[in-house]
Amino acid sequence: SVNPHLGCIPPPWSDPIYQDPLDRADFNAVEYINTLFPTEQSLANIDDVVNKIRLKIRCLDDNIRTVVRGQTNVGQDGRQALEEAQVAIGQLFGKIKDIKDKAEKSEQMVKEITRDIKQLDHAKRHLTTSITTLNHLHMLAGGVDSLEAMTRKRQYGEVANLLQGVVNVLEHFHKYMGIPQIRQLSERVKVAQSELGTQILADFEEAFPAQGSKRAGGPSNVLRDACLVANVLDPRIKQEIIKKFIRQHLSEYMVLFQENQDVAWLDKIDRRYAWIKRQLVDYEEKYGRMFPEEWCMTERIAVEFCHITRTELAKVMRTRAKEIEVKLLLFAIQRTTNFEGLLAKRFSGCTLTDGPGVKKPETPLESTNPFLEDEIGEDGSEMEEDLDRPKKHKAPDNPFHGIISKCFESHLYVYIESQDKNLGEMIDRFVSDFRAQGPPKAGTEDGGAVLPSCADLFVYYKKCMVQCSQLSTGEPMIAFTTIFQKYLREYAWKILSGNLPKTSSNSGGLTIKSLLQEKEGSEAAKFTVEELCLICSILSTAEYCLATTQQLEEKLKEKVDKNLVERINLTGEMDTFSNVISNSIQLLVQDLDAACDPALTAMSKMPWQSVEHVGDQSPYVTSVIMHIKQNVPIIRDNLASTRKYFTQFCIKFTNSFIPKFINHLFRCKTISMVGAEQLLLDTHSLKTVLLDLPSIGSQVVRKAPASYTKIVVKGMTRAEMILKVVMAPHEPSVVFVDNYIKLLADGNPETFQKTLDMKGLKRSEQSSMLELFRQRLPTPPSGTDGGPSLSFSTPTPEQENSRIRKLEKLIKKRL
Numbered sequence: 175s176v177n178p179h180l181g182c183i184p185p186p187w188s189d190p191i192y193q194d195p196l197d198r199a200d201f202n203a204v205e206y207i208n209t210l211f212p213t214e215q216s217l218a219n220i221d222d223v224v225n226k227i228r229l230k231i232r233c234l235d236d237n238i239r240t241v242v243r244g245q246t247n248v249g250q251d252g253r254q255a256l257e258e259a260q261v262a263i264g265q266l267f268g269k270i271k272d273i274k275d276k277a278e279k280s281e282q283m284v285k286e287i288t289r290d291i292k293q294l295d296h297a298k299r300h301l302t303t304s305i306t307t308l309n310h311l312h313m314l315a316g317g318v319d320s321l322e323a324m325t326r327k328r329q330y331g332e333v334a335n336l337l338q339g340v341v342n343v344l345e346h347f348h349k350y351m352g353i354p355q356i357r358q359l360s361e362r363v364k365v366a367q368s369e370l371g372t373q374i375l376a377d378f379e380e381a382f383p384a385q386g387s388k389r390a391g392g393p394s395n396v397l398r399d400a401c402l403v404a405n406v407l408d409p410r411i412k413q414e415i416i417k418k419f420i421r422q423h424l425s426e427y428m429v430l431f432q433e434n435q436d437v438a439w440l441d442k443i444d445r446r447y448a449w450i451k452r453q454l455v456d457y458e459e460k461y462g463r464m465f466p467e468e469w470c471m472t473e474r475i476a477v478e479f480c481h482i483t484r485t486e487l488a489k490v491m492r493t494r495a496k497e498i499e500v501k502l503l504l505f506a507i508q509r510t511t512n513f514e515g516l517l518a519k520r521f522s523g524c525t526l527t528d529g530p531g532v533k534k535p536e537t538p539l540e541s542t543n544p545f546l547e548d549e550i551g552e553d554g555s556e557m558e559e560d561l562d563r564p565k566k567h568k569a570p571d572n573p574f575h576g577i578i579s580k581c582f583e584s585h586l587y588v589y590i591e592s593q594d595k596n597l598g599e600m601i602d603r604f605v606s607d608f609r610a611q612g613p614p615k616a617g618t619e620d621g622g623a624v625l626p627s628c629a630d631l632f633v634y635y636k637k638c639m640v641q642c643s644q645l646s647t648g649e650p651m652i653a654f655t656t657i658f659q660k661y662l663r664e665y666a667w668k669i670l671s672g673n674l675p676k677t678s679s680n681s682g683g684l685t686i687k688s689l690l691q692e693k694e695g696s697e698a699a700k701f702t703v704e705e706l707c708l709i710c711s712i713l714s715t716a717e718y719c720l721a722t723t724q725q726l727e728e729k730l731k732e733k734v735d736k737n738l739v740e741r742i743n744l745t746g747e748m749d750t751f752s753n754v755i756s757n758s759i760q761l762l763v764q765d766l767d768a769a770c771d772p773a774l775t776a777m778s779k780m781p782w783q784s785v786e787h788v789g790d791q792s793p794y795v796t797s798v799i800m801h802i803k804q805n806v807p808i809i810r811d812n813l814a815s816t817r818k819y820f821t822q823f824c825i826k827f828t829n830s831f832i833p834k835f836i837n838h839l840f841r842c843k844t845i846s847m848v849g850a851e852q853l854l855l856d857t858h859s860l861k862t863v864l865l866d867l868p869s870i871g872s873q874v875v876r877k878a879p880a881s882y883t884k885i886v887v888k889g890m891t892r893a894e895m896i897l898k899v900v901m902a903p904h905e906p907s908v909v910f911v912d913n914y915i916k917l918l919a920d921g922n923p924e925t926f927q928k929t930l931d932m933k934g935l936k937r938s939e940q941s942s943m944l945e946l947f948r949q950r951l952p953t954p955p956s957g958t959d960g961g962p963s964l965s966f967s968t969p970t971p972e973q974e975n976s977r978i979r980k981l982e983k984l985i986k987k988r989l
Contacts (some may be wrong), residue, residue, distance in 0.1 A: 191469060213808040221820075310343050311356075316363050327398060328377070333370065337406045343595050371411040374400045378415055382422045398464045405466065416469065420478045423457065427479065433490050435944040440491070440498070440506040447513045450479045480517075480577045487583040498585055500592040507645060514574045523573030579645060584644070590657060597661040600634065605668050615747050625715045631665060632722055643733055651734050652741055662723065662747040670712050670719075670754045675705040677764055700801075701765045703808060710812030713758035717816050749766040759819060763826045766805045767834070773797035774834060777856075778841035782849030783934070791859045792852065799863050807871035824868050825882050832889035835860065839893060844934030850901040861890035894920070900932045907943055911950045920952050 181183055195206055215568070318340065324333045351357050381397055404412045427449060430436045437445050454472055465471045487506075491498060536761060604627040635658055642654045701709070727744040734742060773794040782790070805825075815818040845853065864886045868878045894919040906909045914965060926947050930940045 199950075208226055208241070214710055229472045232803060239430065245709075247875055283328070301700070313343050315359060318359055318366065322362070322366055328373070333399075333403050333513040337367070337370070337403060341406065367407055368433075368938060370403055371407050372675070373505060374404055374407075375414060375418075380420060382419060385522065400467050404683045412469075416471070416474060419471075420475055423453065424479060424482065427453075431486065433486065433493065436484065438490050439494070440487075440502050443487075443506045443509050446483055447509065448474065470521075470525050473523075476517055476521065477525055477577070480574070484581045487578070488584075491581070495585070498588050500589055503582065503585060503588055503642070507579060511575075511644060514577060514579060515572060517577075518572040519576040521574075526573060526577075537951070583646045583648070583650060586645060587653070587789045589642070590650065590653050593654065594657045594660075596641065597634075598664075601661055601664050601668060604631075604665070608669065608673060623711060623714065625669065625711060628665075628715045628719055633660070646979060647733060648733050648738065651730075651736055655730060655742060659744060659747055662719070662744075666719070666747070666750045666754055670716055670751075674709060674712060674754075674757060674761060675851065676703055677761065678937050679767075700769050701761075706762070706765070706805065706808050709758050709761055709811055710809060711812065713819060714816055716751045716754040716758065717819065720748055720755070723748050723751065755819060759823050759826060762805075762809055762823050763830055766827055767830050770798045770802040770806070770831060771834075773801075778838045780842070780854065781847040782842050785846060785849040785852050788851045788855060792856050795856045795859050799862065802863060802867065803871050806867060808811050810872065821868070821879055821882065824878075825885060827865060828867070828882065828885050828889065832886070832893070836889075836893050836896065839896060840928040840932065845900055845932050847901055854897045854901070855894045857890060857897060861886065861894075864890065896929060897930055904930075904933060904935065904939075904943070907946050908950070911943065911947050914947070915950060915952075923947060935985055 195209070210223060211220070248465060320336060324336065354377055377397060401415070404415055428448075431446060436442070437963065452478065457472060457475060461471070495685045607627070608625075638654070642651055723744050727748075729741060730742045730744075731739045768782060776797075777792070777794040780794075809823060810820055813823070839853070840852070842849075865878060865883060867886075868882065899910075899914050899917055902910060908969065914929065915921075918925070920926070923944055927940060927944060930943055935943065
């Protein structure tokens with residue numbers, strides 16, 4: 175409601191910036207009245223406000239009335255405007271039609287004007303073509319007449335130029351061959367060309383008859399012009415001229431070096447090459463200017479000579495194959511390859527693919543020595559000097575290589591058989607020299623070095639390989655590789671494996687002699703220092719042969735033909751040298767292992783129950799350390815160049831010694847607490863020595879490889895754990911068994927029983943312990959067999975050890 179006591183205030187629309195609230199979409203009448211009369215005092219002015227509102231209403235009514243009246247005339251104005259637009263469109267359409275009619279009339283007028291011009295253009299073009307054709311026809315007719323006349327007069331110099339022009343003009347008349355006169359002229363040109371070819375061939379036949387001596391004078395100038403004409407004629411004419419001239423030029427060679435002639439044999443092969451050199455010089459002087467330079471006649475003569483020579487040499491070698499000797503074959507091959515190199519320097523080889531029946535010889539693979547890389551070992555100086563020698567041989571890009579020497583390939587078996595024999599004699603000489611000189615002396619430079627015979631073998635093979643690779647990269651190379659594979663194996667067997675020292679007893683076996691030695695307290699036979707040096711020298715040689723053979727295989731695969739690469743395989747030979755290395759390391763391990771056996775046997779026989787106090791290390795430990803200090807420095811110094819194999823020796827010895835030491839620990843029965851402490855001290859001493867084994871006795875201390883250290887720590891820690899279990903009281907049983915399982919993590923009942931034997935428990939006590947042990951074992955995870963988890967397996971099965979012990983007791987009783 176409106177407050178009747180509000181005062182009068184000026185209306186809000188008196189403000190020019192005022193926007194009429196009546197136009198708002200959210201207009202509220204109460205708020206609007208309160209806005210007009212905000213106070214009671216504003217009500218005093220209410221009459222003015224009402225009058226102004228009424229005035230505004232009247233103004234709005236007037237505006238509405240004016241707008242409504244104005245809209246009554248809009249429909250009539252629209253109809254009038256539409257009628258005016260239709261009239262304008264009709265007028266525009268009439269004008270467009272008029273313009274189109276005028277354009278068609280203009281186009282017709284232009285066509286009438288240009289029709290005569292087009293006729294004139296066609297007439298001009300036809301006239302020009304006719305004039306040109308008539309000129310060509312005149313030239314062709316005159317040229318054919320002149321050509322026939324010059325041919326009869328043998329004016330070949332003028333014919334050469336004229337014939338080319340006539341042929342070019344005749345090409346313009348190919349589309350006019352339906353005209354009899356044109357066809358007749360074309361046939362006259364063909365007849366003239368045929369007559370020229372026949373006439374030129376007859377002139378050459380007359381100048382160079384098949385029988386009799388060659389004539390250099392007379393028609394040589396005419397023949398020179400005739401060669402220019404032959405360039406324009408059918409290519410067969412040129413080929414016939416070349417063929418007849420070369421055949422006539424080499425006819426003397428065919429007579430002089432017939433198969434039945436003495437000079438045709440390989441020992442006089444130089445005379446063939448001397449003859450062709452003289453003939454080429456004679457040709458240059460007499461006929462060099464007669465033939466065009468682009469015919470390359472000198473090279474063609476040389477190439478044809480090479481083909482004839484290859485055929486004749488193959489024929490004579492096939493007939494007298496039994497007379498071919500190695501020196502004679504190599505002599506002929508050397509002279510032939512030298513001649514092929516001379517041809518490569520003189521000629522480009524552009525004619526090797528020209529003409530029928532002429533085939534370019536296969537380009538050989540790049541001649542590379544299999545050992546061009548520096549293979550510097552203990553004898554590196556000799557090897558390096560030899561490597562540089564083959565570099566002076568033929569260049570690999572000689573296009574004439576094999577053009578003659580290919581004929582020797584089928585007879586290379588003579589060379590290969592000779593090398594087979596030489597290599598066999600070399601291996602026998604190596605064997606006899608080794609027996610005469612004996613093994614390398616200890617303390618000398620030869621001790622542990624690569625055997626000199628190894629370097630001699632590979633140096634000789636490289637020389638032979640270079641010769642063979644110059645001749646062929648095909649089957650002969652495969653055959654020669656097979657021969658060398660054979661002698662690589664023989665070298666490994668006769669020189670390396672055959673000279674390895676023999677052991678006095680089987681590895682790990684038990685013999686009457688060893689039992690007697692053990693009973694008498696003597697030590698097992700050991701290798702001498704010289705024998706140790708020999709083993710190391712053979713090992714180093716085998717390692718050198720292995721590396722060199724591997725590189726040889728790679729180089730051979732690069733040298734032979736691609737289709738023969740798969741047949742190059744020296745894996746068997748590399749395996750043979752690997753076996754020699756493995757056997758050498760095994761011998762060194764067995765020797766040191768056997769030297770330590772008496773000390774371990776003495777340890778197992780000591781009365782450990784009666785040991786009263788713990789002292790220094792036991793005598794058997796001192797004995798083991800002494801043998802290690804005697805052997806290992808010698809082996810290390812002689813294997814200085816092959817450090818990785820010395821590391822393998824250390825690992826293999828440790829893997830053999832530690833299980834054997836643990837096995838002898840189990841043989842020690844009834845060990846007292848003090849005895850176990852003494853054994854624990856001895857075990858620690860051995861562990862220290864084994865950790866220091868790679869650098870023992872060396873002035874330069876090197877850290878042992880991590881893989882080796884891991885093996886020693888793992889194995890000797892197991893031995894220490896066994897002794898700690900022995901030291902532990904067996905009461906209460908549950909605690910003892912749990913302690914055993916925790917320390918050893920071994921679920922094998924046999925190992926547990928051996929530990930009980932070491933403690934000296936009775937069988938009745940052991941039975942209850944074993945039963946408790948089986949009960950306290952943790953359940954194995956699924957997928958495992960729950961078997962023993964020994965870190966080191968014993969060298970022989972338990973049953974075999976039992977049989978050996980029974981045999982040992984029986985023999986001792988009888989002794």
